[in-house]
Amino acid sequence: MFYNLNKPLLGLFLFVVSGTAVFSQTGRFQQAADYKMEVDMNVTSNQYTGTQVLKYTNNSPDTLYKVFYHLYFNAFQPGSMMDERSRSISDPDRRVGDRINALKPDEIGYLHVNELTMDGMKVDYEEVETILEVTLPKPILPNSQAEFKMSFVGQVPIQIRRSGRDSSEGVRYSMSQWYPKMAEYDEQGWHSNPYIGREFYGIWGDFDVKITIDKTYTLGGTGYLQNPNEIGHGYEDAGVKVPKVDGNTLTWHFKAPMVHDFMWAADPKYRHEKVEMENGITVHHLFIPDPETTENWEKLKEYTPKAIQFMSEHFGQYPYKQFSVIQGGDGGMEYPMSTLVTGGRNLRGLVGVMAHELAHSWYQGVLGTNEALYPWMDEGFTSYASNLTMSAIYQPSDNPMRGSYMGYYRLAKSGLEEPMSTHSDHYHTNSAYSSAAYSKGAVFMAQMGYIIGEEARDRGLHRYWNTWKFKHPNANDVIRVMEKEGGLELDWYKEYFVYTTKTIDYGIKAVNQQGNQTEIILERIGLMPMPIDLVITYKDGTQEMVYLPLAIMRGEKAPEEGAPTRIISEDWPWTNLTKSIRIDKNKDMIKSIEIDPSKRLADVEQENNKVEF
Ligand SMILES: [Zn+2]
Helix, strand or coil: CCCCCCCHHHHHHHHHHCCCCCCCCCCCCCCEEEEEEEEEEECCCCEEEEEEEEEEEECCCCCEEEEEEECHHHHCCCCCHHHHHHHHCCCCCCCCCCCHHHCCCCCCCEEEEEEEEECCEECEEEEECCEEEEEEEEEECCCEEEEEEEEEEEECCECCECEEECCCCCCCEEECCCCCEECCEECCEECCCCCCCCCCCCCCEEEEEEEEEECCCEEEECCEECCHHHHCCCCCCCCCCCCCCCCCEEEEEEEEEEECCCCEEEECCCEEEEEECCCCCEEEEEECCCCCCHHHHHHHHHHHHHHHHHHHHHHCCCCCCEEEEEECCCCEEEECCEEEECCCCCHHHHHHHHHHHHHHHHHHHHCCCCCCCCHHHHHHHHHHHHHHHHHHHCCCCCCCCHHHHHHHHHHHHHCCCCCCCCCHHHCCCHHHHHHHHHHHHHHHHHHHHHHHCHHHHHHHHHHHHHHHCCCCCCHHHHHHHHHHHHCCCCHHHHHHHCCCCCCECEEEEEEEEECCEEEEEEEECCCCCCCEEEEEEECCCCEEEEEECEHHHCCCCCCCCCCCEEEECCCECCCCCEEEEEECCCHHHEEEEEECCCCCCCECCCHHHEEEC
16 A cells, blocks of 8 residues: 655655755654563464554654554465465475465464554554554654554464464464564654565564463473473573463563564474573574484584684674574574574584574674565674584585585576565565575675775674664665765775676686787676786795776775785776786796685676686
């Protein structure tokens, strides 16, 4: 639906005024949403009831006349947008396919809101599949608060995608996207995307959640358990004897500060193990014991703390005191302070998925990029971080990014590539989405090291974290940080690599003896310009690098550690298709000439990158 916040006349007035006065653009702001929920889960009917008190703070300069809630579970019904999309897309997710269409009434998911009030006033609302459109009884003014109260009822769908009951591995409840969740409103307006199976964006706030459930179930998820010594299930303090409870249920009380979502999982078969890290972080692992996989889960307990440590050193300090790796879901999915992963994996697979989902704590959890608009800044940077982490903690690799580059090259040659600026719901194919978001997004960051230098890029990652944590950075924000750390203009990099599908292809066109010099003629064949590191290896074993900056960078990267002695060439203007450089050595002294032996330049045709004599 279309919803215009500004009254047209006011807009016109501002436009006229801005002609003569300094126009101050609307600044960035963060909405806040503090949730208090009490939920009752019936493990026989798989239905639940709940109450929610939501303190919503409008920190925007805009007056809000409407708000929107996500009701994700309504996607799991025959005929939903998610069902239609999964059956019409040419390469459906095999986990979904036509399964939603086949769900029976007691297998579907639903989430319905009853009795919604705002500051005690009755509120009009309309459920439009996965979005609740709410017309407010009085507007929420800038810098003011409103309190929404509701009750809701839900049914947990058979596990189809991410959340649900009775997963293929027998996990009873993977409870993500399970409660009415306020949509995010930011400087780009409302983000009330219908759920068609991909990507989330939420408001940070404090969650206080009480879950009443059959007492045989063990729970894990987002949030610190407030009553561990009443609950037990491995959460109790050492030496505490947990009192027996009367009745069949336990009420688990969780609190999670500064998170934008709340996931929980529950199963009576879970084994729960705790690891206390030296820095005060507690790592929980919850899994269903199985002769094939228990050993891997036992070993995983060593790797999760190592990964938290490595990522904190390289990408910014993990800000919570807890992380939980929980068997559940249908692959690997990130949530604040936790992840749901399938458990039937070999050790490498299990450590790999943990590292990936944990890395999301940085890019999805705390930086909180809008994954619908900038999936590459979440999945891509997460893949970049987890590639490095796996090489550091599991198996050293000479090129941890190889897989990401290969994925991008396949995409670029597939004919299916769409620009990374595509809204993640609106990619034409799943493969174009995933290769762009995961592979090309990781290449974006790895290649940043080629453009501004590894050290500047690494400093940039810390600066990005320190500047933008809990603030929803966009594409421009990450570029600006890297421009500042690298001392270079990088708008062209964003414009070509993010907004277009133009590719990089440079080649060595000719090498000629010219008097007692050697002339090397380089050519740009691809449409995307890049700076060039050209490495010349002489027959005596020495090396030199000719560095050709792009004129539009307005500078040069700092020399990189471990690189050969560098000769800085004059700039190569992007308009010029060829560039001739001269070396004060005879051609017969040269063994080979190669464009970027580091393989960080995402050159889609590498055959023409090297000549050997
Ligand atoms: Zn991911």
